[in-house]
Amino acid sequence: MRHCNFRSHVPPWETCNAFKSLTTVVSCDKMSSTGAELHVSGLQGLTKIDTTMGRTSDVCADDSVPTVRAQNLDELHSLQVKKSAPSTPRGSLTPKGGATAGTPRSDEERQRQQLQSISTSLASLTRESGPQVVRGEPGKVPIASVTGRAAYDPRARFQDTSDSALKFTHVLYNLSPAELYEQALKSEKGSYITSAGALATLSGAKTGRSPKDKRVVSEESSRDDLWWGKGSPNIEMDEETFLVNRERAVDYLNSLDKVFVNDQFLNWDPENRIKVRIISARAYHSLFMHNMCIRPTPEELEEFGTPDFTIYNAGKFPCNRYTHYMTSSTSVDVNLKRKEMVILGTQYAGEMKKGLFSLMHYLMPKRGILSLHSGCNMGKAGDVALFFGLSGTGKTTLSTDQNRLLIGDDEHCWGDGGVSNIEGGCYAKCIDLSKEREPDIWDAIKFGTVLENVVFDEHTREVDYSDKSVTENTRAAYPIEFIPNAKIPCVGPHPRNVILLACDAFGVLPPVSKLTLPQTMYHFISGYTAIVAGTEDGVTEPTATFSACFGAAFIMMHPTKYAAMLAEKMQKHGATAWLVNTGWSGGSYGVGSRMKLAYTRRIIDAIHDGSLLEAEYTETPIFSLHVPTAVDGVPSEILMPENSWKDKQAYTDTLKKLAGLFQKNFCNFADYEVGGDSNLTQEILQAGPVFDQAS
Ligand SMILES: Nc1ncnc2c1ncn2[C@@H]1O[C@H](COP(=O)(O)OP(=O)(O)OP(=O)(O)O)[C@@H](O)[C@H]1O
Numbered sequence: 001m002r003h004c005n006f007r008s009h010v011p012p013w014e015t016c017n018a019f020k021s022l023t024t025v026v027s028c029d030k031m032s033s034t035g036a037e038l039h040v041s042g043l044q045g046l047t048k049i050d051t052t053m054g055r056t057s058d059v060c061a062d063d064s065v066p067t068v069r070a071q072n073l074d075e076l077h078s079l080q081v082k083k084s085a086p087s088t089p090r091g092s093l094t095p096k097g098g099a100t101a102g103t104p105r106s107d108e109e110r111q112r113q114q115l116q117s118i119s120t121s122l123a124s125l126t127r128e129s130g131p132q133v134v135r136g137e138p139g140k141v142p143i144a145s146v147t148g149r150a151a152y153d154p155r156a157r158f159q160d161t162s163d164s165a166l167k168f169t170h171v172l173y174n175l176s177p178a179e180l181y182e183q184a185l186k187s188e189k190g191s192y193i194t195s196a197g198a199l200a201t202l203s204g205a206k207t208g209r210s211p212k213d214k215r216v217v218s219e220e221s222s223r224d225d226l227w228w229g230k231g232s233p234n235i236e237m238d239e240e241t242f243l244v245n246r247e248r249a250v251d252y253l254n255s256l257d258k259v260f261v262n263d264q265f266l267n268w269d270p271e272n273r274i275k276v277r278i279i280s281a282r283a284y285h286s287l288f289m290h291n292m293c294i295r296p297t298p299e300e301l302e303e304f305g306t307p308d309f310t311i312y313n314a315g316k317f318p319c320n321r322y323t324h325y326m327t328s329s330t331s332v333d334v335n336l337k338r339k340e341m342v343i344l345g346t347q348y349a350g351e352m353k354k355g356l357f358s359l360m361h362y363l364m365p366k367r368g369i370l371s372l373h374s375g376c377n378m379g380k381a382g383d384v385a386l387f388f389g390l391s392g393t394g395k396t397t398l399s400t401d402q403n404r405l406l407i408g409d410d411e412h413c414w415g416d417g418g419v420s421n422i423e424g425g426c427y428a429k430c431i432d433l434s435k436e437r438e439p440d441i442w443d444a445i446k447f448g449t450v451l452e453n454v455v456f457d458e459h460t461r462e463v464d465y466s467d468k469s470v471t472e473n474t475r476a477a478y479p480i481e482f483i484p485n486a487k488i489p490c491v492g493p494h495p496r497n498v499i500l501l502a503c504d505a506f507g508v509l510p511p512v513s514k515l516t517l518p519q520t521m522y523h524f525i526s527g528y529t530a531i532v533a534g535t536e537d538g539v540t541e542p543t544a545t546f547s548a549c550f551g552a553a554f555i556m557m558h559p560t561k562y563a564a565m566l567a568e569k570m571q572k573h574g575a576t577a578w579l580v581n582t583g584w585s586g587g588s589y590g591v592g593s594r595m596k597l598a599y600t601r602r603i604i605d606a607i608h609d610g611s612l613l614e615a616e617y618t619e620t621p622i623f624s625l626h627v628p629t630a631v632d633g634v635p636s637e638i639l640m641p642e643n644s645w646k647d648k649q650a651y652t653d654t655l656k657k658l659a660g661l662f663q664k665n666f667c668n669f670a671d672y673e674v675g676g677d678s679n680l681t682q683e684i685l686q687a688g689p690v691f692d693q694a695s
Pocket residue numbers: 389390391392393394395396397398409410427428429430431582583594595596597598600
């Protein structure tokens with residue numbers, strides 16, 4: 001038998017058995033000469049094919065399995081996906097924010113209201129009343145739709161001259177993690193499933209936040225409450241310019257085939273819960289926020305109503321640099337009066353998380369509730385600890401503790417009733433993550449978790465957590481219930497211990513010290529940590545970072561406002577503060593080494609169980625820190641830093657250098673007046689390092 005020519009087009013790796021058997025059956029002779037004739041004769045009616053092929057009926061088909069109940073493939077596929085059933089009968093709830101309070105609503109009415117609300121969120125000048133929104137993916141039969149403008153004013157329908165006004169906006173509303181995985185894998189390059197089941201993704205050109213591109217609208221409702229000027233994270237923008245950026249983001253979102261909408265909550269304290277809506281262009285962003293914010297139950301979602309705050313995340317779409325106030329292509333803009341935030345030119349998801357945190361730093365203190373950049377956990381006996389610290393100092397690592405209940409890893413509120421987590425998830429650093437050292441975080445990286453900017457094996461999809469090829473800021477975002485001993489609801493009583501974390505790359509701060517109240521205020525306002533800048537360039541000198549309230553990038557009011565609230569609450573509830581150095585020991589970066597996590601954990605254990613409070617203390621020079629002489633499970637020689645440094649002169653020089661940096665930084669706050677005078681500030685100032693520059 002001769003083979004056809006087409007056979008030779010097939011690359012050698014495709015000569016599988018199936019293909020071979022096909023080519024032996026379909027011979028060239030039939031293809032070239034009789035093929036056309038067969039087709040023609042087929043039109044006239046094919047002779048029925050004899051399926052018995054001469055066999056007798058004792059050889060039969062395998063019908064031991066019942067056949068599928070479908071007439072065609074479409075029908076078969078429709079059997080696969082079952083419609084979600086509502087978990088409560090409609091109309092059985094008393095709506096809080098809904099427009100139809102008290103009256104039962106039909107499914108359609110409820111969906112129409114939901115879409116109307118989304119359409120209103122997406123209103124821009126091209127359509128005034130919002131776009132025509134359709135629920136569900138483009139190409140699929142719409143589940144429900146509302147026509148934005150036409151619904152308000154049918155006469156105005158033909159006055160629009162913009163194509164975008166005529167276009168439908170497809171809304172993927174509060175999708176589940178599985179649906180978001182599918183969306184990401186289908187349309188977002190750089191989406192992969194890792195061997196553990198997490199969704200690996202890239203955040204694009206930005207792998208961290210862009211604080212210099214953050215703008216806050218100066219308007220009459222909040223202007224006088226906010227902290228402006230030197231040291232403040234609030235760089236001013238006017239209302240008009242905000243609208244220019246808002247329009248740009250909304251028009252971009254509406255130009256897309258589909259947008260993702262998340263309606264979720266912030267704050268586990270039911271009295272102070274905030275409803276947020278996040279409109280974004282990527283499944284990655286939707287899944288990230290699904291994990292990080294509090295997830296509404298189906299019943300709560302039904303009654304969601306109008307959001308208290310809305311984020312428009314245009315992600316990769318840049319701002320226009322010709323726009324007033326814009327100094328780069330990235331802009332993250334907060335408008336407290338409009339209750340909106342616009343993100344242009346960055347896909348880093350942390351902008352949304354921390355943008356909402358800024359909002360809480362405004363809303364909560366106005367209600368007498370302190371917002372905190374801290375982790376929080378609780379012992380079995382109900383003893384709560386807060387962990388403050390700048391990025392990378394150990395909030396997530398140390399609040400995730402197998403012996404304690406996790407309330408939250410990053411953002412909390414402290415009110416009259418105790419503490420509450422603002423978020424519904426955790427955002428852990430993953431660089432050099434190991435199962436042995438951080439077992440709970442390791443196990444939380446599974447189906448549903450977003451893994452940002454990690455590197456993995458192309459075949460096994462096994463993540464290499466030591467790989468910094470994309471960035472050192474690799475991250476995992478997972479729902480808090482992925483931690484087995486999470487405390488749900490994420491609330492707790494008043495804290496007993498307040499732990500200030502610093503990663504001191506100078507290696508001169510003791511691994512642990514007990515703070516007086518003025519010292520606590522001093523270190524809280526200072527917000528110190530030291531990172532090692534430019535390791536790639538061979539620069540080994542640590543750089544001190546001071547960030548007021550351990551989160552200057554997120555606070556909205558003057559730091560002393562938060563500090564005074566902290567002092568008042570600590571005093572009232574009898575909390576003890578500690579300064580824990582999770583950074584270097586035995587010398588600065590390059591000479592010493594990072595504190596063993598196991599030692600830090602023993603120190604934290606001793607704080608929790610109350611034993612450290614009973615310890616004997618000695619005082620350090622210059623910083624006057626009270627250092628315990630012994631901690632169970634920790635070598636005593638590392639407790640006083642000067643004992644662990646070989647070069648004593650280098651230790652003293654480095655200590656003075658750091659003290660000088662503290663003093664210089666504190667000058668920014670030294671003459672700030674609280675309650676009409678600066679007495680409090682003076683007392684706090686005296687709790688800082690004291691030394692003679694010349695000696
Ligand atoms: N002694 C130590 N104590 C705490 N963390 C340590 C220690 N040694 C090394 N580490 C590492 O330092 C990192 C601490 O990061 P972590 O995620 O806890 O930061 P964070 O304070 O939560 O910051 P962010 O606010 O950015 O989330 C982890 O990667 C952890 O493994």
